[in-house]
Amino acid sequence: MIEVSGLTKKYGDVLAVDDVSFSVSKGEIVGFLGPNGAGKSTTMKVLTGYLAPTEGTASINGHDIIDAPLAARSAVGYLPESTALYEEMGVVDYLRYMGRMQGVSAADIQGRIDDVIQTCGLGTMAHKDISQLSKGYHQRVGLAQALLNDPPVLILDEPTSGLDPAQIVEIRALIRRIAEEKAILLSTHILPEAQNTCSRILIISNGKLVGEGTSDELLDMVSGNEQYSIRLRGGDGTLKKLEDLRGVHNLVSSKEGSELTCTLTAEKGTDLREQIFDTAVASGAKLLELSHRSTSLEDVFLSLTGTTGRRGASADAEGGSDNE
Amino acid sequence: MSKIATVWNREFRSFWLSPIAYIIIIAFLALTNFLYFRTFFLEGQASLRTFFDFLPWTFLLILPALTMGQWAEERKTGTIEPLLTLPVTEWQVVLGKYLASVTLLVVILLLTTPLVLTVKVLSTNGIDGGQTLMSYFGALLLGASYLAIGSWVSSFSDNQIVAFILSLAAIAVLLFLGLPFVTYFVEGGFSVLLRNIGLTTHYSSLGRGVLDMRDLLYFGSVIYLFTFLTTRMVESRKWS
Numbered sequence: 001m002i003e004v005s006g007l008t009k010k011y012g013d014v015l016a017v018d019d020v021s022f023s024v025s026k027g028e029i030v031g032f033l034g035p036n037g038a039g040k041s042t043t044m045k046v047l048t049g050y051l052a053p054t055e056g057t058a059s060i061n062g063h064d065i066i067d068a069p070l071a072a073r074s075a076v077g078y079l080p081e082s083t084a085l086y087e088e089m090g091v092v093d094y095l096r097y098m099g100r101m102q103g104v105s106a107a108d109i110q111g112r113i114d115d116v117i118q119t120c121g122l123g124t125m126a127h128k129d130i131s132q133l134s135k136g137y138h139q140r141v142g143l144a145q146a147l148l149n150d151p152p153v154l155i156l157d158e159p160t161s162g163l164d165p166a167q168i169v170e171i172r173a174l175i176r177r178i179a180e181e182k183a184i185l186l187s188t189h190i191l192p193e194a195q196n197t198c199s200r201i202l203i204i205s206n207g208k209l210v211g212e213g214t215s216d217e218l219l220d221m222v223s224g225n226e227q228y229s230i231r232l233r234g235g236d237g238t239l240k241k242l243e244d245l246r247g248v249h250n251l252v253s254s255k256e257g258s259e260l261t262c263t264l265t266a267e268k269g270t271d272l273r274e275q276i277f278d279t280a281v282a283s284g285a286k287l288l289e290l291s292h293r294s295t296s297l298e299d300v301f302l303s304l305t306g307t308t309g310r311r312g313a314s315a316d317a318e319g320g321s322d323n324e
Numbered sequence: 325m326s327k328i329a330t331v332w333n334r335e336f337r338s339f340w341l342s343p344i345a346y347i348i349i350i351a352f353l354a355l356t357n358f359l360y361f362r363t364f365f366l367e368g369q370a371s372l373r374t375f376f377d378f379l380p381w382t383f384l385l386i387l388p389a390l391t392m393g394q395w396a397e398e399r400k401t402g403t404i405e406p407l408l409t410l411p412v413t414e415w416q417v418v419l420g421k422y423l424a425s426v427t428l429l430v431v432i433l434l435l436t437t438p439l440v441l442t443v444k445v446l447s448t449n450g451i452d453g454g455q456t457l458m459s460y461f462g463a464l465l466l467g468a469s470y471l472a473i474g475s476w477v478s479s480f481s482d483n484q485i486v487a488f489i490l491s492l493a494a495i496a497v498l499l500f501l502g503l504p505f506v507t508y509f510v511e512g513g514f515s516v517l518l519r520n521i522g523l524t525t526h527y528s529s530l531g532r533g534v535l536d537m538r539d540l541l542y543f544g545s546v547i548y549l550f551t552f553l554t555t556r557m558v559e560s561r562k563w564s
Contacts, residue, residue, distance in 0.1 A: 011564065048409040052562035074411040084402030086334075088341040100330045101410045145406070 235285020331420025391474030
């Protein structure tokens, strides 16, 4: 439904999007993940016809964005990053205007408005002015607007930015609910969002597509390690035996009174939990704690985007407060 | 066509949702009536000439306020992005917005009819209906030209106040060009050219009650040129 090939966008001499190709088909929710300024919004602006590509092209629902811009735009519901609405208008009035502009006929418009108000949970706010709405309801009006002509493709730029955790959960559920019949491309810089909501993830960094796949496939792209945190009491020589287990690279331990804490690093793809338990029991030690952590998507993200530190990959659920 | 009407409808109604339309109308009517009736009784003659002579100047102060926000505000709040990603052409949006401001101009002109009726009642030998109608037509074309220039300035400005001042300056240039105190200083042929480029020449020609194709063509060209430039300006964002 969305086909992008060799898309490049330059702002003057600055390369914002560099030869990006991907596709999104019906029923898919594709997450566009990248640090701020990676080129997510620019790509979306090109796809919706707000900006023209410097090179390459794209088509939406079979309509080329350059040769048939109006047909392509009719097939897209778009929620821009800014979610700018006409503050002076009433909610219903605004939806009627946007619907008519999208080509919904005068006869159908009221039914469509009722539908999207229902879908987006705007019932209690329908008769207020937009200026009276909170940030979360602004976002919902923006989403409602994108759904008015029931487009086959949705492009949502940071749909959950600036929302509180409860609202984020609601918006995600809403997106999943409408996803079945549509092709959805949504951008985010919040990892759990991509992981929870999307069936496939595109990672973009400095305008280039650096990774693509389901979150499991992406995890395979980066060779990582398995890590185990272990806490033991008693059992002399347990550490030595643990170190000799197959695939163990490294063992760091510290002793606190009678308790022994250690971190064990092992080869990727092995699961040593049962063996650790058996080893501890066999040498007479009491196992107090055992936890396992493998490479996270966050590690993948950081390694693919070359980002140092944790900025742009924050795992906080209320992320997006750092809008640019 | 229906898209243009939809834009027109929203824009026209949004004038009334903010205080801007009321302020502009009150300011315009107060200014016009004050300027007119200040000298009305001195002259002792009921004529509408001074009223129509003042219009290019009252319009100059008032009409840029109608268009200053037309694009500047959309750009500042960001609503321009959802607007221009709708299945509409830039031309349709430009035209819808422009026609909404022209409609408000028509409302403003209609609100000056009490002044005209007053003069008609007070005057001993009546007023020339045909000439008055033609003067109104000239005023409409003049105002519509101001609005086209104002739209264009607004399309490349992010700030309403800047748009207001720049529009005022741009219109003033076109207004001054045809005035005697400018044409007086230049030589023969060039002076004729300047007079024909200037707005006032064509406006006063219509005000004399003469419908001349050249004047219609002139105003038509100004309006077309600036709405065309506005469209190109709005489109230019794509290649920024």
